Amino acid sequence: MSFDLQALINSRNGENVALQRENINPQFARVLRLIGFDKVYVRGLGQYLYDEEDSEYLDMLGGYAVHNVGRNHPVVIRALKDLMDSQPATLVQMDAPLLSGLLAERLKELTPQTLDTVYFTNSGTEGVETAIKFARKKTRRPRVLFCDHSFHGLSNGSLSLNTDESYRTGFDPLLPGCEKVALNDTAAAAAELEREDVAAFVLEPVQGKGVFIARDEYLREVRELCSRHGTVLVFDEVQTGFGRTGRMFAMEHSGVEPDILVLSKALSAGLVPVGAVLTTRSIYDGVFDSLDNCVVHSSTFGQGAYAMAAGLATLHVFEEEGIVENSRRMGALLLDGLKELAGRFELISEVRGRGLMIGIELGKPSSLKLKMGWKLANKLQKGLVAQAMVMSLLADHRILAQVAGHGLEVIKLIPPLVIDESDVGRFLGAFEEVLERSHRFPGPIWEFTTRLAKHTIRR
Ligand SMILES: Cc1ncc(COP(=O)(O)O)c(C=O)c1O
Incomplete structure (x- = not known):
C-alpha cells in the first residue's frame, strides 16, 4: 500500500496539542492552552x-x-521539487557537493571580502559552537566574552554565553572561561580584552532577547580592541541576518567586519534546517591544519543538498524581490x-x-x-x-x-x-x-x- 500523507493529516488534524502533550512536551502543550x-x-x-x-x-x-521571504515561497518550493525529481546524489560524504560549493560562493559575494571561507551547519547553535571552537583553536586561549541579555542557542557551549538564568539553571557546569560584559560598555569590554586571554568576543548586533541594539560606535570600538588584543570577533547574525534589520546583514549599519560571522534561520526560507559560518582563511586553516585534520570539525547533514538548494533559491529571491x-x-x-x-x-x-x-x-x-x-x-x-x-x-x-x-x-x-x-x-x-x-x-x-x-x- 502506498503512503498517503494527506490522508494521514486529514484523519488526525485537530489532535495537535494532545499529541504534543502525550508524546513530546507536556509543559509546552500546557502553555499553549493557557x-x-x-x-x-x-x-x-x-x-x-x-x-x-x-x-x-x-x-x-x-x-x-526564519520566514524572511515569506512562508512557502514558490521559487524555493520549485527548487526543492526540482531537486527531488532529479534523484540527486546527496550526502555521499566522500565527495565535494556542487550545491554547497555554489552556496558558499554566493554567501561570500554578499559578505566582506575577508570572510572568504564557509562552514555549513544545521542550526544557529551549531554555528556558535563552531565559532567557539574555531576561535579557541586559532588563539589557543581559554576565555569567551559575551554580552548581557544575549542569546546564542541552547547547546552546552552556546548556553554558556547566555545570561538568562531560566535557561541555565540546572545545567551546570557550563563551559569554563565564559564571561559576561554589559552591552555598549566599551570600558568593560576593554578591561577583559586587555588581559589577552580571550579567544572570542561573541555578540549580536541587535539582541534577539529584548531587542537591545549594539551602538555602531560600540561595535567599532570593540572591533579595534579585538584586533589590538588578538581576540576573534564573532558576530552572531543568526537572527539579524538576511534582511531582518533593513540591511542584508546587521553589521552593515556600523560597517564593522567580524572575524567570524554566524548565520542560519532565514537562509533556507524556513523550509530546511541550515546554517553557515563565514570566516577568514587564516582562522579556517588554523582548524583544518593537516590532511589528518581535514574533517576535524564536521556534521553529517552539514552540506545537505536540500538545504543548499533552498539557500541558493532563497538568496535568488532576495535579489529579485527587493x-x-x-x-x-x-x-x-x-x-x-x-x-x-x-x-x-x-x-x-x-x-x-x-x-x-x-x-x-x-x-x-x-x-x-x-x-x-x-x-x-x-x-x-x-x-x-x-x-x-x-x-x-x-x-x-x-x-x-x-x-x-x-x-x-x-x-x-x-x-x-x-x-x-x-x-x-x-x-x-x-x-x-x-x-x-x-x-x-x-x-x-x-x-x-x-x-x-x-x-x-x-x-
Ligand atoms: C542570535 C541567535 N543565535 C543563536 C540562536 C540559536 O539558533 P538555533 O535555535 O537554530 O539553534 C538563535 C535562536 O533564536 C538566535 O536568535
Whole structure:
C-alpha cells in the first residue's frame, strides 16, 4: 500500500496539542492552552497563516525569524521539487557537493571580502559552537566574552554565553572561561580584552532577547580592541541576518567586519534546517591544519543538498524581490506608527528597532489606577502585561506576536519581510485597540494577567 500523507493529516488534524502533550512536551502543550495559542494552523503563505476555517492570521512572529521571504515561497518550493525529481546524489560524504560549493560562493559575494571561507551547519547553535571552537583553536586561549541579555542557542557551549538564568539553571557546569560584559560598555569590554586571554568576543548586533541594539560606535570600538588584543570577533547574525534589520546583514549599519560571522534561520526560507559560518582563511586553516585534520570539525547533514538548494533559491529571491528594501521601508513605517502610539499611551515606555526587528517596551504608567494594575502584575511575575497584550492580539485580532524573553515587558515583532502597508496598518490598528483596553483598570487585560499569574504560580 502506498503512503498517503494527506490522508494521514486529514484523519488526525485537530489532535495537535494532545499529541504534543502525550508524546513530546507536556509543559509546552500546557502553555499553549493557557495563553490561547493552541490554534491549529493548516496552511501558510507569505506573511499569513490559515486555520481549519480558512481564517487568516497575520504572522508577526515569523517562525522566530526564519520566514524572511515569506512562508512557502514558490521559487524555493520549485527548487526543492526540482531537486527531488532529479534523484540527486546527496550526502555521499566522500565527495565535494556542487550545491554547497555554489552556496558558499554566493554567501561570500554578499559578505566582506575577508570572510572568504564557509562552514555549513544545521542550526544557529551549531554555528556558535563552531565559532567557539574555531576561535579557541586559532588563539589557543581559554576565555569567551559575551554580552548581557544575549542569546546564542541552547547547546552546552552556546548556553554558556547566555545570561538568562531560566535557561541555565540546572545545567551546570557550563563551559569554563565564559564571561559576561554589559552591552555598549566599551570600558568593560576593554578591561577583559586587555588581559589577552580571550579567544572570542561573541555578540549580536541587535539582541534577539529584548531587542537591545549594539551602538555602531560600540561595535567599532570593540572591533579595534579585538584586533589590538588578538581576540576573534564573532558576530552572531543568526537572527539579524538576511534582511531582518533593513540591511542584508546587521553589521552593515556600523560597517564593522567580524572575524567570524554566524548565520542560519532565514537562509533556507524556513523550509530546511541550515546554517553557515563565514570566516577568514587564516582562522579556517588554523582548524583544518593537516590532511589528518581535514574533517576535524564536521556534521553529517552539514552540506545537505536540500538545504543548499533552498539557500541558493532563497538568496535568488532576495535579489529579485527587493526583500531587504521592503524590510527597511516597512520597518520605518511600523516604527513611526508605534512611536506615535507611544506618545499617546503611557504603558509604552520605549519603542526601538532596526528594519523589521522591533521591540515595544512597556513601563510603569504614571496615572494612579494603572500604576496599581502594573504593580500588582509585576509583583506576581514580570512580563505578564506584555504577555496579556500578545494574547489579546491573537484572540481578538488574529495577529501572532511574542514576548521578547523571560521576565521582559517587551513585545517583539519579527514578521516575514514581505509584509506590506496594509499589514502595517492592520497591526497598528489592532495594537491601538489592545492599548486602549489595557489603559482601562480594572479591565480584561489586567484580569488576564492575574489569571496567568495564578496558573504559573500553581505550576
Ligand atoms: C542570535 C541567535 N543565535 C543563536 C540562536 C540559536 O539558533 P538555533 O535555535 O537554530 O539553534 C538563535 C535562536 O533564536 C538566535 O536568535
